[in-house]
Amino acid sequence: MAEKTTDKIQIKFKLAEGAILPEYKTLGAAGADVSSNEDCSINPGSWKMVSTGLFPEIPENFEIQVRSRSGLAAKNGVFVLNSPGTVDSDYRGEIKVILANMSDKPFEVKKGDRIAQFVVTPVHQADFSIVSEVSETERSTGGFGSTGIR
Numbered sequence: 001m002a003e004k005t006t007d008k009i010q011i012k013f014k015l016a017e018g019a020i021l022p023e024y025k026t027l028g029a030a031g032a033d034v035s036s037n038e039d040c041s042i043n044p045g046s047w048k049m050v051s052t053g054l055f056p057e058i059p060e061n062f063e064i065q066v067r068s069r070s071g072l073a074a075k076n077g078v079f080v081l082n083s084p085g086t087v088d089s090d091y092r093g094e095i096k097v098i099l100a101n102m103s104d105k106p107f108e109v110k111k112g113d114r115i116a117q118f119v120v121t122p123v124h125q126a127d128f129s130i131v132s133e134v135s136e137t138e139r140s141t142g143g144f145g146s147t148g149i150r
Contacts, residue, residue: 009120011064012057016094018111019053022118031067031117034097042107047081047100050115058089058120065119066097072115077103080116089123 013021022032037053058064066085073079081100097116101107109115139146 009059009062011059011062011120014055014057016051016053016055020112022054031069031119033069033114034066034095034116034118036097036109036111036113036115038109039111040109042078042099042101042109044101044104044106047098049096050099050109052095052097052115054095055092056087056095057092058087060089061123062089063087063121063123064095065121066095067117067119069114069117076107077101078107084119087118 013019015021016037019037020035022034024032034052034054036050038051040048040050042048056064064087066080066083066087068079068083078099078101081098085098087095099107099109099115
């Protein structure tokens with residue numbers, strides 16, 4: 001694949017035997033495809049933590065977000081249950097993907113199948129404080145559909 005000329009963040013991985021490094025499939029891809037490092041089956045209406053064989057070293061002030069692949073969701077009803085999942089910069093264990101199956105038949109995962117995508121994003125920690133009042137806005141306390149659907 002051709003290389004972009006923009007600056008890139010260096011993410012390092014220790015790989016378990018047979019693991020595949022994440023890969024961007026197109027120049028404009030925001031997410032790098034992540035592959036399974038095991039064979040397994042996910043029953044209808046169930047979920048499973050699927051091994052990737054990837055042990056990350058992520059720079060401080062960044063995270064990896066684990067997201068669903070749209071094709072798996074649209075064609076098979078399979079998605080990342082806690083999407084987006086967060087992999088923190090200080091985590092060094094194996095990244096596992098929690099895949100859920102909302103279809104009516106078992107979903108077979110084979111070692112090497114692309115099961116999710118990683119999006120690398122900057123992280124800002126906040127200072128949280130207690131106040132007696134918050135500022136007013138036009139929206140105020142309206143939420144959960146308060147703006148309608150049209």
